[in-house]
Amino acid sequence: MSLPVLVAIVVLGITLSVAAVHFTGGSKTATLANTDQAVRRFAEDFPDELAGAIHLTADAKTAFLELGRGRIGIVHSIGDCFLTRIVTAADVSVSNSDETNTILVRLTDFTWKGGRFRFANAGDAQALLNALEARQSDATREAA
Structure with missing residues (x-):
């Protein structure tokens, strides 16, 4: 030949x-149909955790769940699967983006570094930003 x-x-x-x-x-690419699906998917990996407020991104690929005691649960799509994490103030660095309704989240976890998350409304973005910044401030005070 x-x-x-x-x-x-x-x-x-x-x-x-x-x-x-x-x-x-x-x-x-997997997406979350609604906040109930995000809670169900998170409960598969963390069945003992109860979510409070839930913030879904505009592209429906990531959900942030307020868990209490200074912790945030994350459900994020990667390919056709979902990655779940529980993070605390020590695990995350958060900042406001120049884009509308967008925040930047950086994790210390080497398996997933975080990213840029855009929300459908300013209320969700600001609520999550406030929750993560408040936890960062609390952790900084406790460390001092």
């Missing part, structure tokens, strides 16, 4: 494999 024919067969095989994965849902 000649080299050009072999290369063509390999390229066609790779193209068909990638297309098959894509068209069977392999490139689908």
Whole structure:
């Protein structure tokens, strides 16, 4: 078999494999339908935790759940799955973004560094920003 024919067969095989994965849902991104789904998904990993206020991002890929005792639960989509975390003031750095209704969250967790989260309304963004900043201030006072 000649080299050009072999290369063509390999390229066609790779193209068909990638297309098959894509068209069977392999490139689908998970989203949260509503806050109830976020609570249910979080409860799968943390069944003993009760969520208070829930803040869902505008793209429905991330939910922040206020858990009490200075902790925030996070449900974040990665590919077609969800990652869940519980963070405290020591685990997070938060700041306001220049974009409307957007906050920046950085985690010390090496498996997920956080990101930029845009909310549908300013109230959710500000409530979460206040909750995380208040917890950061409390942790700073306790450390001193």
